[in-house]
Amino acid sequence: MLRVAVFLDYANVNSASLSSFCKVNYKALLEYLADYDEGRNLTVAYAYVPIDPRREHAMDDEITMLWDSGYIVRSKVGVIAGNTYKCNFDIEMTLDIVKTSFEIKPDIVVIVSGDSDFIPVVTELREKGIRVExxxxxxxxxxxxxxxxxxxxxxxxxxxxxNGHYSLADDVQNEIEKECE
Structure with missing residues (x-):
């Protein structure tokens, strides 16, 4: 059984799904990434959620949903930057990835993000013999x-x-869903 650790960059994935007018089922995503029937045993899953300082409780429902879906949620209040806010989690994610990799020693680390800022940690883990997806x-x-x-x-x-929404093929239905608006 392969030990899997998952690290979800919520802002990155949520932004990409919203630009497609769709919503990701994060519980199903986690179940897909650490599918026990495929020999992948989830050891830990973290989700990193930025908080808008102008609306500190706007993400409360999403945070609760992530906790209920099996993630350990790390949130951080951003700082106002003009008409928006900035909340960069790359350093915190990288530290947790490295710490988890050395303490828990997973066989596979899954980074749920397309951000190139994670290239150095990906390279380091691969050099240590850890598969990074x-x-x-x-x-x-x-x-x-x-x-x-x-x-x-x-x-x-x-x-x-x-039928008006998106999902995996019938044999793996409910693994990942995204419903279009």
Whole structure:
């Protein structure tokens, strides 16, 4: 049984799904990435959620949903930057990835993000013999990151259209869903 650790860059994945007018089922995503029937045993899953300082409780429902879906949620209040806010989690994610890799020693680390900022940690883990998979929508997948990882999971390719919403083929129904508005 392969030990799997998952790290979800919520802002990156949520932004890509919203630009497609769709919503990701994060519980089903986690079950797909650590499918026990495929010999993949989930050891830990983290989700990193930025908080808008102008609306600190706007993400409460999403955070609760992520906790209920099996993620350990790390949130951080961003800082105002003009008409928006900035909340960069790359350092915190990288530290947790490295810490988890050395303490828990997973066989596979799955980074759910297409952000090229993760290239150094991907390279380091691969040099240590850890398989690093990157899961992302094609539109937000950095080509450099895609080339550096051990394997990539394009969320777009796992989804097919059917009856007004998107889901996996019938044999793996409910693994990942995204419902279009």
């Amino acid at each position: 990157v899961a992302s929508f094609d539109q937000s997948m950095s080509q450099l990151l895609s080339n550096r990882c051990s394997g990539r999971i394009l969320l777009d390719e796992l989804i097919e259209e059917g």
